[in-house]
Amino acid sequence: MNAVSHQSVDIRAAARARVAALPLEELNPADPQEFVDDTVGYIFERLRREDPVHRSHSPIPGIDTYWSVTRYQDIMKVDTSHGIYSSESGITLMDFPPDDEQKLRMFIAMDPPKHDEQRKTVNSIVAPANLNNWQDLIRERTAKVLDSLPRNETFNWVDRVSIELTTYMLATLFDFPVEDRRLLTHWSDMATSNKLTNPDAPEPEVRMAELRKMLEYFTRLWNERVNAPPRTDLVSMLAHGPATRNMGPMEFMGNLVLLIVGGNDTTRNSMTGGLLALHDNPQEMAKLRANPALIDSLVPEIIRWQTPLAYMRRTAVVDTELAGKQIKKGDKLAMWYLSGNRDETAIPQPQRFIVDRERPRQHLSFGFGIHRCVGNRLAELQLKILWEEILRRFKVIEVMGEPTRIRSAFVRGFSHLPVRIPG
């Protein structure tokens, strides 16, 4: 482990020097390689200081030119000005030709009033009062997953814990057959895959074919439930909700992707990122072990630290000004939550992972404004229960090597983290 750490320190120093030497106009935080290497932070450090709203260029077709918004307060301003900065053109930087079926319709990529109507339909299932109903089930499933982990052998935490738990949770929310739950993971991965940003990703036709299978499967569930009395699972709620019951198939597909990705890629990566952060900061782990009540501030700190969705895109619908820059109608912007969450003008000591941080909930990871994450309290509950059950069971979880990070500038996450539990 030591050798690996030392090597990575060298890589990081080299990355910082490389970023410092680049001309400003060449800084492109949407380069997926920077996320694979976990070096994008050096780009943001420089942009926050030298050019906080930055005209960035990507060589990836469909991304091209975009604005990088890197400071906390500017991100807050864009996120809360939905009349100026629209979501209708999509939430990721990739542009598709008009009517390309790859561009999915989902309420996160809509403006009011349609956004508000569709969102309200799913709002109540993850409302805090409703979460009490899930609590025991989440704890029971978390305990079962942790109890089944191997001892004294190295295994992949991402697959055995993070994916397993989030997928279980999704199956519960959809009342989806539990034995088929890994299909949800598969569809989530398909939905976020993109051949243009990741050469290893499936071809667009393959991706759409898989998403059509997802639509078929869920249409079956929808048809069963639309003719039955309303229940509290998400499919039944969509089938009966006045704002969603007349959705066309592609819009149904889009909203399924939104709920599956929203509930899967995000919490999954916070589950891995939290373990890694505590491993990298043993003094914080010691604090937590000494006082497990700190889990309440640990959870939002993990979510800030990981920032599992690195940005959200907006598109200006009028000419406007932001931090002295002229933004033209039609320009696209990336609100880099990952950068805002490291902005020292908004968050004290942002480069440190602190389990008893003073105001841990003041972070950008859920977004702000009308598109703020609808499942935020559920995500926090899942992480809280996970850490309560981990502390109860394991004295130590050893990280055995470097993590493998996902090739994406949007989903900031992991595919592999080797760990070992002695005992």
Next chain:
Amino acid sequence: MLKVTFIDFKGGAHPVEVPTGTTLMRAATDNRVPGIDGDCGGNCACATCHVYVEPEWLERVGSRTASEEDMLNLVAEPLASSRLACQITLTDALNGLVVRTPEAQH
């Protein structure tokens, strides 16, 4: 200084004294009143300082702002008396204000 009282979901009263000009959200978070989160720090951007204003105070606290209306769409149990505490500045006319907090902030 003026006095405001937060009544929690179970009926417990949390009276606090704050300087004139404080927002109702700060009055709660600065005094660790339970049931008000204020995640966005008072930017009308998260709807986690949702309160129900007691009927006799409704007129005096004034009307909602446009952005507040948008954000109140996100809360779990909106009522006619719903407000975001960060959008209410405490003036002397509001000395004695009583509000209720919801079961939880979404």
